[in-house]
Amino acid sequence: MTTALIGQPVSRVDGRQKVTGRATYAAEFEVPGLAHGAIVRSTIAHGRIASINSVAAERAAGVVAVLTHRNAPRLAYRPHKGAPDPDVGERLHMLQDDQVNHQGQPIALVIAETLEQANHAATLVRVSYTSETGTTDIERIEPVLPTQKNDQGQVRPPETRRGDPEGALAAAEVKVDYTYVIPRENHNPVEMHATIAAWDGDRLTLWDKTQWVHNVADEIAAVFGIPAENVRVVSPFVGGAFGSGLRTWPHVTLAALGARVARRPVKVMLSRREMYYGVGYRPHTVQRVALGASRDGRLAALLHDGYQETSTYEEFSEALLNASRFLHSCPNVYTRHRIARMNVHTPTYMRAPGEASGIFALESAIDELAVALGVDPVELRLRNEPEQDEFKRLPFSSRSTRECYRVAAERFGWSRRTAASRSMRDGRWLIGWGMATATYPMNYAPASAMARLLPDGTAEVRSASSDMGPGTWTSMTQVASDILGLPIERVKFTLGDTRLPRAPVHGGSMTMASVGSAVQAACRKAREDALTRGGANDVTEAMRRLGQPVEASVDVQPGDASQRFSMHAFGAVFAEVAVDPDLGETRVRRIVGAYGAGRIVNPKTARSQCIGGMIGGIGMALMEHSVVDGRNGRVPNANFAEYAVPVHADAPSLMDVIFVEEDDPHVNPLGVKGVGEIAIVGVAPAIANAIFHATGKRIRELPITPDKLL
Amino acid sequence: MHTFILERPRDLAAALAFHAQAGRNDAPAEYIAGGTDMVQLLQEHVRRPERLVSLAGLLDGHIEAGPQGLRLGAAATMADVAVHPAVVEQFPVISEALLNSASPQVRNQATMGGNLLQRTRCPYFRDVGYAACNKRSPGSGCSAIDGENRWHAVVGTSDDCIAANPSDLAVALVALEAGVELRGAGGQRFVPLIDFHRLPGNTPHIESVLEPGEVIAAITVPASSTARRSHYLKVRDRASFEFAVVSAAVALDMDGGRIRAARVALGGVGTKPWRVPKVEAALAGGSLDPAVLRRAAALAAEGAQGRGHNDFKIELMQRAIVRAIETAGARA
Known part of the structure; x- marks a missing residue:
């Protein structure tokens, strides 16, 4: 009998260990x-x-x-x-x-x-x-194109072009063309x-x-x-x-x-x-986004030209431009990625690397275009909803943007928004409502897992994955229990040791897709083996009859779906801010995010991830900034007092997370897309757009601290 | 952390006999009370005293309220003072300044005396990777003046130091014309708080008038016509647990809709807790009309000097004064 644990809001199996101090972290081993x-x-x-x-x-x-x-x-x-x-x-x-x-x-x-x-x-x-x-001041450095071939001969094109973007921009009836800056941020x-x-x-x-x-x-x-x-x-x-x-x-x-x-x-x-x-950090980025559109709000040209800091000894590449190539429909698109080589240490991936930064620029620009056109920001996006991935020229395996806009807007009450900036107030506070689209690729990498069934009706399942917080311990236990038809307390999942079957990197939102699929396959194989050999139709009975362990090891790897489909999670983020017009302080009052991220294995931990992403996005939008002293590359605020991350008082009391129903048979055997990364995407632009709506001030350089709103 | 000797004297006289001195990096011995700031400075090698003299259990921690005003023992914690009924009712600006400081955990540990003696948050002072800091190493130069100085002071600065005083409490206290009782080997003396902290001038490493072997024993806040209608406004980049970008402490004596007397002090902008008597004088006899308040607040900017990243504070501090007075004035 199946216990159908996949999809259930199971509490963390390691929760008690963590809150009682019995979870041992790296520095604590004796x-x-x-x-x-x-x-x-x-x-x-x-x-x-x-x-x-x-x-x-x-x-x-x-x-x-x-x-x-x-x-x-x-x-x-x-x-x-x-x-x-x-x-x-x-x-x-x-x-x-x-x-x-x-x-x-x-x-x-x-x-x-x-x-x-x-x-x-x-x-x-x-x-x-x-x-x-040397150079430690990004304001004084001329960015260059990255090396286009690496040692393995892989070509990394720094530019993409389709149609005639410059011509279309010049001819566009309405255009916006601005530069957006995000400073260095640390994972902390x-x-x-x-x-x-x-x-x-x-x-x-x-x-x-x-x-x-x-x-x-x-x-x-x-x-x-x-x-x-x-x-x-x-x-x-x-x-x-967060990638560190x-x-x-x-x-x-x-x-x-x-x-x-x-x-x-x-x-x-x-x-x-x-x-x-x-350790690395999210690099300082400078991005120009130029958009051209017809009066009726059809995108005609999109130019996205970004650069980012890197070290002199390694070329880190932030995927700033990926989303701009397919998120909205546009026939004429140009993207260019450059790097600023500096005497700094190499940046690295930080939550939704590339997308978090690139989509801040893109979705701020889309909002600027909506204002220029006098079109509602949701409506503008709907008018430019693509039928397929226009960059890869592939259909989307699934794309729930329309449903995300609809559900999130409804939950948020978007229809009550008055379009003009400075038109909504609460006493002294200026109220602003803003939104942005989010996306993050579905990543699926080869993974291995082992499942071992024991005669006493318990199971041990193993994969050398990691759990930096999203709940891998729990979600993998759920998948295994679900497949084996065993109660969750009788399944022990183990991760985090090279003696276990190899797993891919725990990042890029690929863990459930990859390790989850391996766990699923290993458990299926072990279960079938046990049922056949034990001659019973449930695992507990089969194992009791067998009286000896049954073990199955499985390697999974992605098929050719990525040749046939463009596979991404999508979402829509709506934010309400209150801005003190005199003192420049911004408080985020609520955030509503709707996500089409395939199957959600554990709505409870997934929601926690999304709330964490929203709070991280508040940090990105309003306060986080590793100040680099251009004279010598030191970070004077390298501490927890002067580098501000959100505290409880910054988290809005209302953070609403909605997972829209999405059945995607193409992405991976579990049908999951992952939510850890997309959770932060779109939050900063939704807040910046809300601040514009509240104040009429467009802030194109993060973080939006009080001094920028005076 | 460098090796140091921790002295735990049996009584205050023994503690004073060590001739330790707070707030000076060239002092071979320093006092420690709650330690919330000192431990950070030790861990980051900013302070390397040979000897730390613990004041734990040696100083009065009582909070006394009477017709003369308030007396806060130096060992009283921020948490205790913040919620003391007499403080909340009669001196709300003190309670608000404390509750807007640090975190509950820090407030449970940090003391009144230590709060007034906490060192600047100037990140160049706190990062020994920077050789130049006149406050940390006298004569070595100032890294902040031409550096990243969004955190820094715009009033009371010198060419040698622009480090801001970080205390919220001290701002509220100077607005209320508080004083400190100092106790030393030679006896006791009283110093108005406004005279307690020193301007940096060309000796930024000397932050207060404390002599070797002298400690803060108590803070006294006189009863006044303004204290009851007082307010602390703190502007910062996040909602809690952060030092002030700009803050304003105000206390008003109202006669209907008119200001009979006002006390105004600023935080986050001064090298010491910064009272603005000219603003107070301009407010006296005036109304709560925003334009009137703004004209008075503008006097706070006299002599203010931004260094680039902190230029905005000159405007923001005027707005903070206006807002704080409006809020206090609206109170019953």
Whole structure:
């Protein structure tokens, strides 16, 4: 009998562990003989280390070793590119030379008996530099086209064109043409990145905060020139990441290096300030969007030209332009992507990378066009709803934008909106209603899972996935229970260990599509096997009769659906803001989001993800900003006081999340599209558009802080 | 954190005998009370004292209200003062300033004395990766004047320092003409709070008039005709748990629709809690008409100097004054 757990709002299976402090995070593992590492970081952005004196540090109490480029072992650094690594360029090699490439680059590692001793000794390392001229000011740099071919010969076209966009823009009856700026933002999960490394001969165990245990093993194996199977990575719980745990960052190498030299386990945990130098960030972007339309609101031209900061040693590419090519119907489209190479560390993926930024520009511009045309913003989008993906020239596997607009607008009460800006008030407050469209690609990558049924009617299901917060522990348990027809408490799902079957990176909203499909397939196979061999029609009875375990391992991979369909989740986000016209303060009063994201495995955790995305979007719209000091590349507000993220008081009391019914048989066996990424997409433009509606002021540079509204 | 000796003296006299001094980076010994700011400074290596002298249990934490006014023991916590009935009823600006400060957890731990002595949030002061900070390392220069200075002061600044004083409480207190009782080895003295913090001038590393071996023992707030109708307005980038971008503390003595007397002070804009007597004088005898308020508030901008990113504060602080007076004036 099927328990139909898929689609049920099951509470987190690991919830009790988390709230009682029994969920063990990377830095909390108790490893005998542990020493502590503190990283010394550069205070220049570009140059060479002229001298580095560690004598005082070595003599300090409790110090085990001080590693610098002068005494650190030479490391193999075999080529390795995991999916989250930039296609072009090479990661920085830790303590291998005197070159400084960015502010806060690790230049020494101090290992001591206690964390305080290590931190203290780290301040005793004396460094002098020979500075070289570099660029840390994005305002003063000319962006360039990225390298178009990488080492593997893959071509990455930085420009796309269809029709005659420039001609159509020039001829358009109505046009808008503006530039939108989003500053650097940092992920700022609650849990700081941390790694504990312990060697046993040439075998290494890493307890790490990561969204992909296997990539950590692969990279560290490449760095140290050992087989990947010699590296075990354990990461059962992740205290938030938002993308910061996708790549394997330098501190992981340093922990392993330190442990090798010290001949004992070493822990390295980043401080909050180090999080702004030691892991990547959402890059500063500058985007021009020009739209041309006929008077009746048909898009005739769309030009989207964006650039973003990256380091001098790696070309990170933010997918700013993807959505502009297909989200709205337009015959004449030009997109161009460029990079600004600077003496900064490499940016990385942060929640809805590319889409969150690109769609802020696009959906702000669409709103500007709606104002210029005098057409309702929802109506304008409906008039430009495409029949197919006009870039790929493929049908959408499913696209619920119309339904999302309809449902969200109805729930929001959009029909009561008065069109003119500054036309709605609540006492002193100016009220604004704004909306935006959201989309994020459906990603599905090869994944493996193992299901093991036991005679006592319980099951163990495994895949080396991750759970940075969305609820992988829970949703995979649901899928397995559902397929096996077993009560959820009799199914134990395990993730976060390289000893488990390989899973893809836990990012890009692909986990349910990929790992979920693998879990589904493994459980199906195990179930069928058990039923056949046990000669019963339910798993519990079959297993009781069999009296021995049944095991099934399955690898799944996407078929050719992506050749036949354009596959994306879509959504519509509506926001109400109140703006104090005198003081410039903005408060988001409510957000309604409707999403067509395929099947929703767990509406409760999915809703939590969407609420988290909305709050993240409030941060992006109103406050988040890693201020980069253009003089030297430091981030003066690299802390939790001056880098503002939303607090409870910023979260509106009403955040309404609606999942529209969507049955998509093409995307993957589970029919899911994922919601983690799309949840933040469209929120910032909906808020910015609402602020325009409230105030008549169009703010094209985030965050929209009070000073911009005075 | 650097290694330091933590002294836990048995009584105040013993604590004072250590000649520790708050708020100076060149002092070899410093007092610690609630520690909510000090621990951050120690962890980030901004403060490297040889000795920390704990005042835990040594200072009065009582809150006393009487006909003379309010007396707040230096050890009283922000949380206790914020909800004390006499404070809420008779000195609402103090309660509001406290409730708009920090977070409940911090307010449970932080003390009155420590609040007045918390160090600036100037990010250059707090990041030892910047060599230049006259407040942290006298004579090293100022990274903020030509740097990212949206957080910084526009009044009371000098060519050596533009760091803003971060306390909300102090702004409310200077508006109410509060004073501090200081206790040192040589005895006790009283200093009006407005004179307690020093302008940076060319010695920004000296932030208060405290001498070595001297501590704040209590804060006194005189009873006044204005305190009951007082209000604290705080403008910031998020709704809670953030230092002020701009704030205004106002206290009014009303005669019907006319202002008999007004007290006005500003936060987030000054190198010290910034009272604006000229604004007060212009308000006295006037009405609550917005145009009248605005003309008076404009006097706050006299001598104000923006450094680029913080230019907007000069306009915003005037608007904050107007709004705060309107809000206080509308109160029964």
